Amino acid sequence: MKTLVFGAVTAVLLHITPTVVLVKRQDAVTRLLPGADQFAAREVHLSSTDSRRIHDAVGWEPPDGMVTFYVGKRQDQVTGALMFMRVDCQHGPLELAIGFDPSGTIRGVEVTKATVEMKPWVLDALRAGLTDAYRGLGLEQPPAGAERVKSKIGAMPGYMAELIDKGVMHAAAAYRLFYGRK
Amino acid sequence: MLYDLRHSDLRVRWLVTLLLATLGTSYLFGAWMVALYAGFSPRKVAETYGPAGEAVMAMQMPPDTTMVTERPVSTAEMGEEMHHVDRDLLVQDTHVHMPMYAVIAACLSVITLGLTVPRWAGLAIITLLFAAPWLDFAGMWLTKLASPRFAIVTLTGGWAMALGYGIVAALATYQMWWRKP
Numbered sequence: 436m437k438t439l440v441f442g443a444v445t446a447v448l449l450h451i452t453p454t455v456v457l458v459k460r461q462d463a464v465t466r467l468l469p470g471a472d473q474f475a476a477r478e479v480h481l482s483s484t485d486s487r488r489i490h491d492a493v494g495w496e497p498p499d500g501m502v503t504f505y506v507g508k509r510q511d512q513v514t515g516a517l518m519f520m521r522v523d524c525q526h527g528p529l530e531l532a533i534g535f536d537p538s539g540t541i542r543g544v545e546v547t548k549a550t551v552e553m554k555p556w557v558l559d560a561l562r563a564g565l566t567d568a569y570r571g572l573g574l575e576q577p578p579a580g581a582e583r584v585k586s587k588i589g590a591m592p593g594y595m596a597e598l599i600d601k602g603v604m605h606a607a608a609a610y611r612l613f614y615g616r617k
Numbered sequence: 618m619l620y621d622l623r624h625s626d627l628r629v630r631w632l633v634t635l636l637l638a639t640l641g642t643s644y645l646f647g648a649w650m651v652a653l654y655a656g657f658s659p660r661k662v663a664e665t666y667g668p669a670g671e672a673v674m675a676m677q678m679p680p681d682t683t684m685v686t687e688r689p690v691s692t693a694e695m696g697e698e699m700h701h702v703d704r705d706l707l708v709q710d711t712h713v714h715m716p717m718y719a720v721i722a723a724c725l726s727v728i729t730l731g732l733t734v735p736r737w738a739g740l741a742i743i744t745l746l747f748a749a750p751w752l753d754f755a756g757m758w759l760t761k762l763a764s765p766r767f768a769i770v771t772l773t774g775g776w777a778m779a780l781g782y783g784i785v786a787a788l789a790t791y792q793m794w795w796r797k798p
Contacts, residue, residue, distance in 0.1 A: 461696035
């Protein structure tokens with residue numbers, strides 16, 4: 436019986452808390468692809484060589500070998516592109532929306548999902564102005580949002596900021612390497 | 618029989634009843650969640666756990682050269698995330714859910730030990746209780762790594778879980794509260 440109780444307590448402690456929506460995906464699309472009235476999903480199925488290429492570049496590759504860019508258009512002119520990017524950690528997944536303008540710089544970043552446990556840490560980091568650091572960032576520039584806000588926030592919000600930096604870096608690498616592929 | 622639920626203290630029977638009711642409720646919500654995020658057909662399960670993208674069945678292996686497809690989508694479609702479990706998320710899901718499934722199977726097995734059933738039937742129920750989560754996750758991993766056809770294994774695991782719970786709940790409730798010597 437002791438083993439059972441111990442097992443149950445351990446299982447509860449190990450359990451990752453449920454995911455909550457911080458920003459609806461549709462709202463993120465509106466903010467990151469302003470003015471667009473037509474959208475297309477550009478799905479890039481990576482070859483092993485390209486998977487290795489992005490892995491060598493940023494230490495990450497899409498787990499199922501596919502990257503999806505949502506392209507926004509107005510009167511057949513591309514107004515930008517957007518990616519949803521998941522970042523995993525031991526506390527659960529974070530989902531980011533990363534918007535790019537047509538010139539390839541980052542237009543903005545929204546944190547769309549987090550877990551119940553991570554939500555207050557993420558909100559702390561966002562309130563400290565984390566996502567301001569990404570606006571206008573070039574594809575070759577490493578995101579340094581965490582460095583910018585760490586002095587104003589606690590350790591866990593700082594850790595969340597590092598994870599968000601990582602997600603932005605992965606998205607920027609994917610955009611740089613594969614967005615223009617035909 | 619290690620103990621007899623029929624003649625157990627009222628407090629034990631009450632505990633078992635509440636445990637079964639609570640597990641039953643969580644199973645109902647579990648089924649609802651499956652309907653929302655994965656579905657009950659082999660195709661839906663294969664889409665959730667198999668390779669990503671539209672060409673689910675065709676894209677098992679990475680292509681020789683990178684392939685690009687483009688299709689129009691509405692904002693509603695972009696908002697309606699198709700719940701897809703990739704390898705990393707499946708690692709996390711397996712790590713999180715397997716211990717909990719083991720605890721649930723153990724609880725139901727302890728209840729089974731108190732049922733008045735032949736020894737072989739007890740063994741079969743306990744095997745079913747533990748086989749169900751193994752089938753569930755084996756199916757998910759095989760769907761991801763081997764073939765979308767293994768989605769049926771996940772579905773079998775899910776139904777086996779419901780069946781195991783149903784058998785234990787029905788027998789225990791009947792024997793505790795109705796069938797007296």
